[in-house]
Amino acid sequence: MSITTDMQLDAKGLACPMPIVKTKKMMKDLEAGQVLEIQATDQGSTTDLKAWADKSGHQYLGTNETDGILYHYVRKADEEKPEKTHPNTVGNEELENRNDDAVVVDVRESAEYAFGHIPGAVSLPLGELDERMNEIDSSKEIYVVCRTGNRSDMAAQKLTENGYDKVYNVVPGMSEWSKETEKS
């Protein structure tokens, strides 16, 4: 699966500190929750980017290396959570024990999904939910999952408003998921 990102930064050929200097600058242009792809050739950029993201509250998703180029993925920190919440929340344990024909919908960004998701989960980023909602079978039980339960809450509300009646928001979700995951 290809990784969709909101912005790309070409930092190839640049030595430390420039990859992080430019990343920091470009992050200001991203909206909360959007994903930036950073292309770099400086080997040290991986640990530095991870350390910088951890400190500044952004989410370091992972790095792929192809032909000597590092592709880093960072998701900008979330905004404050809205008040309203979906009534049906379940814990990770209930997700583990779901029925065989239940559907797991992963509403994180494609880059987050790519670096680790529950086997069988369908990738449907929150931003694409409106246009792709019809891909989900409304007769099934639907477990909506994201990293911490915020985006999945919004997605679960949206699904319920549109007539899906067996929707569960999984809290916290992938951040605490200790069972099997797969990459794509």
Add this chain to the structure above:
Amino acid sequence: MSLQPMKPSELATKAVNKEELFILDVRNEDAFEDWKVEGSNFEYMNVPYFDLIDGVEEIMDDLPKDKNILVVCAKEGSSVMVGEMLADEGLEVSYLEGGMKAWSEHLAPVKIRDLTDGGELYQFVRLGKGCLSYMVLSGEEAAVIDANRMTDIYTDFAREKEVTINHTMDTHLHADHISGGRALAEESGGTYWLPPKDAEGVTFDFEPLEDGNTIRVGETDIDIQALYSPGHTIGSTSFVIDGQYLLTGDILFIASIGRPDLAGKAEDWVQDLRTTLYERYKELSDNLIVLPAHYTATEELNDDGSVQEKLSVLYKENHGLNIEDEAEFRKTVTENLPPQPNAYQEIRETNMGQVAPDSERKREMEIGPNRCAVR
């Protein structure tokens, strides 16, 4: 004020002379925690460069106004960025040329002593990693023991001294740094010696170094006697040079002893280590001066920058030589060990010739302290 470069050699002089220096290390916190420039009178502050991209105002109050400040990073770039900002604020500041990478590669010779009939013994001190290697010179010949990867330093020194390096030997298969022994022998047309018991996976030709071998250097015949002394590795071999010096490799250090676990065989080798330290070395002359392959703390450096001590003194003062109870000894050298050196498996494979990483990767592999000792 303008930003000044500081060469690794200048920094080395400050470390050896125990001068005062304020080091602002701008690498990320894990890297600093793991490994830094060591000096008895150095003060440290660690703020990652990415916290200073927008300015240095926040740390200005914590920096000394009356001391030289050295900014250090991994390669150089970030220290220049931060250094320039500090210089703009009017501080006396320099940056480390080439960063920690260059520091890790810096090594310089210290003369240990004149040997019989005009021979000389030099210790090459690699401050950044705590590695020690040796060159024995006599007549027109030289031998290098436990050579580091930066072979040009030895060849330049040999040229300056007008000697040819005929022999290179490693006391054991190293796990913390990449050996320059084989490359140096190839460059100089010399012979590379390695203990055969450490060389089972080795893919190249070498001369087997066995107990009782005597290697002669120069017309004046300085003897290097091999002494089988297993424990850090199964093949570990010590050398007695000119009847006066005991090169212990990674078996015995000044303030600590070797660890037996880097090849994954701690349980098997702990008894060998005990026998070497508590029996074999004890049979040797008390007057021998111990020259190890590593040191850990700057306190082990003598005033002249060398690392050496009499064997008799170590039998009195080194804790690792004074654990009477065998079970306690076993526990000390197999439990609560420090983390293993960075990339140690890959380094062993490189030293066996099984993999041939490029020079950039070799540098990366050697990042960090040596960690071959148990205190």
